[in-house]
Amino acid sequence: xxxxxxxxxxxxxxxxxxxxxxxxxxxxxxxxxxxxxxxxxxxxxxxxxxxxxxxxxxxxxxxxxxxxxxxxxxxxxxxxxxxxxxxxxxxxxxxxxxxxxxxxxxxxxxxxxxxxxxxxxxxxxxxxxxxxxxxxxxxxxxxxxxxxxxxxxxxxxxxxxxxxxxxxxxxxxxxxxxxxxxxxxxxxxxxxxxxxxxxxxxxxxxxxxxxxxxxxxxxxxxxxxxxxxxxxxxxxxxxxxxxxxxxxxxxxxxxxxxxxxxxxxxxxxxxxxxxxxxxxxxxxxxxxxxxxxxxxxxxxxxxxxxxxxxxxxxxxxxxxxxxxxxxxxxxxxxxxxxxxxxxxxxxxxxxxxxxxxxxxxxxxxxxxxxxxxxxxxxxxxxxxxxxxxxxxxxxxxxxxxxxxxxxxxxxxxxxxxxxxxxxxxxxxxxxxxxxxxxxxxxxxxxxxxxxxxx
Amino acid sequence: xxxxxxxxxxxxxxxxxxxxxxxxxxxxxxxxxxxxxxxxxxxxxxxxxxxxxxxxxxxxxxxxxxxxxxxxxxxxxxxxxxxxxxxxxxxxxxxxxxxxxxxxxxxxxxxxxxxxxxxxxxxxxxxxxxxxxxxxxxxxxxxxx
Numbered sequence: 001x002x003x004x005x006x007x008x009x010x011x012x013x014x015x016x017x018x019x020x021x022x023x024x025x026x027x028x029x030x031x032x033x034x035x036x037x038x039x040x041x042x043x044x045x046x047x048x049x050x051x052x053x054x055x056x057x058x059x060x061x062x063x064x065x066x067x068x069x070x071x072x073x074x075x076x077x078x079x080x081x082x083x084x085x086x087x088x089x090x091x092x093x094x095x096x097x098x099x100x101x102x103x104x105x106x107x108x109x110x111x112x113x114x115x116x117x118x119x120x121x122x123x124x125x126x127x128x129x130x131x132x133x134x135x136x137x138x139x140x141x142x143x144x145x146x147x148x149x150x151x152x153x154x155x156x157x158x159x160x161x162x163x164x165x166x167x168x169x170x171x172x173x174x175x176x177x178x179x180x181x182x183x184x185x186x187x188x189x190x191x192x193x194x195x196x197x198x199x200x201x202x203x204x205x206x207x208x209x210x211x212x213x214x215x216x217x218x219x220x221x222x223x224x225x226x227x228x229x230x231x232x233x234x235x236x237x238x239x240x241x242x243x244x245x246x247x248x249x250x251x252x253x254x255x256x257x258x259x260x261x262x263x264x265x266x267x268x269x270x271x272x273x274x275x276x277x278x279x280x281x282x283x284x285x286x287x288x289x290x291x292x293x294x295x296x297x298x299x300x301x302x303x304x305x306x307x308x309x310x311x312x313x314x315x316x317x318x319x320x321x322x323x324x325x326x327x328x329x330x331x332x333x334x335x336x337x338x339x340x341x342x343x344x345x346x347x348x349x350x351x352x353x354x355x356x357x358x359x360x361x362x363x364x365x366x367x368x369x370x371x372x373x374x375x376x377x378x379x380x381x382x383x384x385x386x387x388x389x390x391x392x393x394x395x396x397x398x399x400x401x402x403x404x405x406x407x408x409x410x411x412x413x414x415x416x417x418x419x420x421x422x423x424x425x426x427x428x429x430x431x432x433x434x435x436x437x438x439x440x441x442x443x444x445x446x447x448x449x450x451x452x453x454x
Numbered sequence: 455x456x457x458x459x460x461x462x463x464x465x466x467x468x469x470x471x472x473x474x475x476x477x478x479x480x481x482x483x484x485x486x487x488x489x490x491x492x493x494x495x496x497x498x499x500x501x502x503x504x505x506x507x508x509x510x511x512x513x514x515x516x517x518x519x520x521x522x523x524x525x526x527x528x529x530x531x532x533x534x535x536x537x538x539x540x541x542x543x544x545x546x547x548x549x550x551x552x553x554x555x556x557x558x559x560x561x562x563x564x565x566x567x568x569x570x571x572x573x574x575x576x577x578x579x580x581x582x583x584x585x586x587x588x589x590x591x592x593x594x595x596x597x598x599x
Contacts (some may be wrong), residue, residue, distance in 0.1 A: 287564065290565055293564075294567060294568050297572070308544060311541060311544035311548065324574075325485075326478055328582060328585060329474050329477040330470075330471075330477075332585055333473035333477055334474075347580075
């Protein structure tokens with residue numbers, strides 16, 4: 001019947017469960033669904049909707065958790081439905097949060113062979129005479145050896161930082177570049193960033209610089225045109241210029257400035273400096289910045305270069321998501337549920353904005369300094385509860401525009417609250433559900449009109 | 455005389471479709487409510503509440519090529535003019551997909567798109583969970599009956 005057509009949705013869900021077996025919550029929720037717990041001996045009716053809401057709560061939150069979790073499971077779910085053959089690289093690079101403990105998803109600090117090379121080639125290391133450069137070499141190698149030693153090197157590196165800071169101008173940038181060049185040392189930055197102002201400033205530059213690095217390299221290859229200069233802010237201006245002109249050029253080494261209220265944009269070499277083009281450039285950078293974020297959001301976009309192709313991908317993804325919603329709503333229509341379940345209510349129940357905090361903010365939201373509102377996920381609209389946090393992804397400090405200062409409370413403590421409120425609301429809901437169930441069975445838009453409330 | 459069986463089947467089919475549409479409507483309302491601070495959510499809400507519910511909110515045909523509309527100020531960097539045009543077309547397509555997108559400029563559009571994508575994802579996850587649960591319940595109840 002129709003069910004066969006929709007069966008792959010269930011397999012998707014199964015794949016989600018399969019891949020996230022390390023999630024205790026999910027496990028218990030699934031087992032509770034499968035083994036059909038307390039509802040079995042009790043009479044059907046009001047209890048069913050209670051159970052239903054509970055399970056929805058758990059599953060839904062876990063689905064959100066899943067979508068926020070490490071890339072593999074998320075990608076399987078997405079790619080299986082999204083059905084593009086693009087392989088989705090893991091999103092784990094986004095997940096290690098600098099705010100978190102210094103060893104969340106530890107990236108192995110494999111010494112990058114080209115590291116010293118690249119670091120040495122960094123013009124802003126002092127941006128001065130070769131002596132400084134050679135001096136930098138020693139520092140580079142020492143930092144590398146420190147990183148080889150592992151995270152414990154973080155402490156020692158901190159000790160080194162003041163030394164570097166005193167070095168030739170722009171050594172703050174030096175550290176930023178050194179640390180980010182070739183090493184995905186997010187965990188390292190976690191330990192560093194936790195220590196103090198020096199580190200925080202550097203980590204800020206790091207973040208923007210980190211974002212800029214691949215772009216800068218690509219941009220450089222294109223002969224210094226504006227192509228991929230996208231989101232390179234002033235931090236990397238000196239970088240690229242000097243790379244273009246070989247090491248001996250010091251004239252354009254720009255020391256890094258701390259970001260202020262408005263974006264400082266430096267004129268790059270050979271470019272107009274009138275306000276028009278500057279503003280345009282800023283705008284373009286903003287756009288590219290956002291495209292980057294979109295790229296991270298859409299699975300399988302990381303390898304794609306070129307705006308047109310990426311836009312295509314984004315469009316396809318949005319369309320496929322919309323189709324999925326439609327598809328799922330059809331599937332839900334075919335499900336024969338116990339009569340007291342009101343689907344409309346479940347899906348559109350509005351939640352008061354009572355997010356007590358959010359575990360993770362969505363990726364882009366922390367990037368764009370969005371007015372700080374608690375965002376309630378559609379999950380909340382499903383559940384008759386008002387305290388489920390908004391689960392998304394949040395590498396907030398990785399991105400230059402960090403408008404959020406939200407704390408990250410642990411989600412564990414929310415469980416009991418949620419379930420309790422679910423149960424409470426469930427009791428209140430039942431009468432309403434029972435009342436509307438009869439009209440739900442009938443056809444016609446009247447029941448939906450009844451449910452629609454502003 | 456029509457076969458009563460096929461009539462009944464058609465009837466139930468229509469019922470299912472009707473239900474599906476209502477559910478989709480509910481899902482979209484839920485979606486709009488979830489990020490009420492967002493422009494796309496407000497636009498979606500306006501659209502849903504202004505027009506009669508029978509209207510189909512199905513995605514338009516997935517051909518991104520459109521005829522020229524209001525000239526975009528899309529400052530998307532591109533090498534050649536035609537590439538730029540192509541990109542503008544795609545941006546316009548995206549504008550149509552994201553509710554409320556037509557009124558926005560490119561950078562804002564991307565921001566809204568990102569938020570919309572996340573909200574859609576969550577919605578899909580929730581609906582999947584619901585479908586799975588209901589399936590489980592249904593099979594369980596079916597066995598009992």
